[in-house]
Amino acid sequence: MTRTIVPSLHALANPARFLRIARPLTPVLTLAGLALLAFGSWAGLTRTPADYLQGETVRILYVHVPAAWLGMVGWSGLAVASAAFLIWRHPLAQIAARAIAVPGATFAAICLVTGAIWGRPTWGTWWQWDGRLTSMLLLFFVYCGYMALARADADRGGDGRIPALYGIAGTVLLPVIRYSVVWWNTLHQGPSISLTRSSIDASILWPLGFTGIGATLLFAGIVLMRMRMILARTKAEARMRRMARA
Amino acid sequence: MTAKNQRLTLVLLALAAMVGAGLLALSALRDQASFFYAPSDARRDGLPLGREVRLGGMVQAGSIVRAADGVTIRFVVGDGLATTPVTFRGIAPDLFRERSGVVAEGHFNPDGSFTATNLLAKHDEKYMPPQVAGAMHETKTLTK
Numbered sequence: 387m388t389r390t391i392v393p394s395l396h397a398l399a400n401p402a403r404f405l406r407i408a409r410p411l412t413p414v415l416t417l418a419g420l421a422l423l424a425f426g427s428w429a430g431l432t433r434t435p436a437d438y439l440q441g442e443t444v445r446i447l448y449v450h451v452p453a454a455w456l457g458m459v460g461w462s463g464l465a466v467a468s469a470a471f472l473i474w475r476h477p478l479a480q481i482a483a484r485a486i487a488v489p490g491a492t493f494a495a496i497c498l499v500t501g502a503i504w505g506r507p508t509w510g511t512w513w514q515w516d517g518r519l520t521s522m523l524l525l526f527f528v529y530c531g532y533m534a535l536a537r538a539d540a541d542r543g544g545d546g547r548i549p550a551l552y553g554i555a556g557t558v559l560l561p562v563i564r565y566s567v568v569w570w571n572t573l574h575q576g577p578s579i580s581l582t583r584s585s586i587d588a589s590i591l592w593p594l595g596f597t598g599i600g601a602t603l604l605f606a607g608i609v610l611m612r613m614r615m616i617l618a619r620t621k622a623e624a625r626m627r628r629m630a631r632a
Numbered sequence: 633m634t635a636k637n638q639r640l641t642l643v644l645l646a647l648a649a650m651v652g653a654g655l656l657a658l659s660a661l662r663d664q665a666s667f668f669y670a671p672s673d674a675r676r677d678g679l680p681l682g683r684e685v686r687l688g689g690m691v692q693a694g695s696i697v698r699a700a701d702g703v704t705i706r707f708v709v710g711d712g713l714a715t716t717p718v719t720f721r722g723i724a725p726d727l728f729r730e731r732s733g734v735v736a737e738g739h740f741n742p743d744g745s746f747t748a749t750n751l752l753a754k755h756d757e758k759y760m761p762p763q764v765a766g767a768m769h770e771t772k773t774l775t776k
Contacts, residue, residue: 434761435761435762435763436761436762437759437760437761438760438761438762439727439732439755440727440755440759444759447759465647469643469644469647472639472643473636473639473640473643474636507726508725508727508753508755509725509727509735509752509753509754509755510724510725510726510727510728510750510751510752510753511752514667514752515667516667517665517666517667551646554643554646554647554650555650556650557647557650557651557654558650558651558653558654558657559654560651560654561651561654561655561658562654562657562658565655565658566658566665569658569659569662570658570661570662570665570666570667571666571667571668571669571670571688572667573667573668573735573752573754575754575755575756575757576756576757577757578757578758578759585757585758585759586757586758586759586760587759587760587761589760589761590759590760590761591759
């Protein structure tokens with residue numbers, strides 16, 4: 387299996403080939419993501435019933451759940467890209483990890499803010515230091531730490547290994563966030579959705595599919611955009627250096 | 633083993649170790665990281681007297697009694713194994729109701745009861761429209 391996957395990844399590691407694919411893919415992913423998000427939000431605001439206990443507040447889940455999902459998927463992607471960079475020394479993997487950090491942190495922040503807005507009317511508090519809330523806040527801080535570290539490393543002409551190791555170390559939080567509500571007593575409720583069943587009634591659940599897939603596509607579009615931006619900046623800086631030398 | 637394979641092995645081991653560390657921390661911190669005591673925890677481990685703690689569980693059916701002064705609420709919190717009577721003075725959140733989850737902040741009294749200074753409603757993982765929630769809830773809401 388590695389034989390078939392690895393050569394295709396190696397092929398993508400060529401920046402020119404990557405750009406040939408990324409350039410047309412960026413607007414497709416971004417626009418499709420925005421369209422699905424818009425439809426899902428409209429449906430979630432107008433086409434679903436209110437919850438029997440939470441009332442209208444339940445609708446925040448159409449934003450909160452995709453944001454939480456992308457905050458965690460973002461770090462998984464960042465860790466995989468960091469691992470690929472450490473193993474194969476592909477500069478593009480490093481660029482991917484750096485491109486993920488900002489949207490990942492943004493979605494983690496959206497998750498925290500929407501959660502607080504939902505928590506005030508539902509629980510009666512904006513914030514509590516329970517296991518799920520605290521571990522998600524830590525993930526946001528870990529994203530911020532990655533951004534600072536990656537920038538410091540780039541400014542000092544580092545080889546990128548330290549931010550990549552940090553990216554791998556940060557995965558320690560992912561199982562904590564996932565299982566905090568199962569293994570610990572928390573204020574946050576347990577998981578509503580698993581692969582096989584959902585304790586969210588279908589009439590409330592369905593727009594979440596649209597906003598979830600839409601936000602994921604948008605996330606991928608933003609990551610491609612940022613990767614292209616980093617590649618363009620590197621190219622421009624190299625040209626400036628050549629000009630300065632000439 | 634080439635240097636590349638060596639790095640691959642090391643990185644995969646590091647990733648597995650980080651996930652393992654997370655899972656170990658989860659299970660090791662189970663007691664310290666708990667957001668609240670359940671009534672059966674308090675019975676098993678002894679009452680945590682003399683400090684501010686949280687008590688969590690389900691508000692037992694038919695246990696909510698509002699005192700004549702209008703601000704004192706008495707109810708019983710249970711977790712299926714044990715129950716604890718709670719007294720609270722103040723404004724309860726909207727979602728505080730019978731057969732729902734609650735987290736009370738306050739302290740235990742030597743007699744095993746709990747005096748709460750703040751109440752948080754704990755929502756469960758079930759989301760449904762009122763029609764599905766059943767006639768039981770509807771009639772209860774309507775007769776209120």
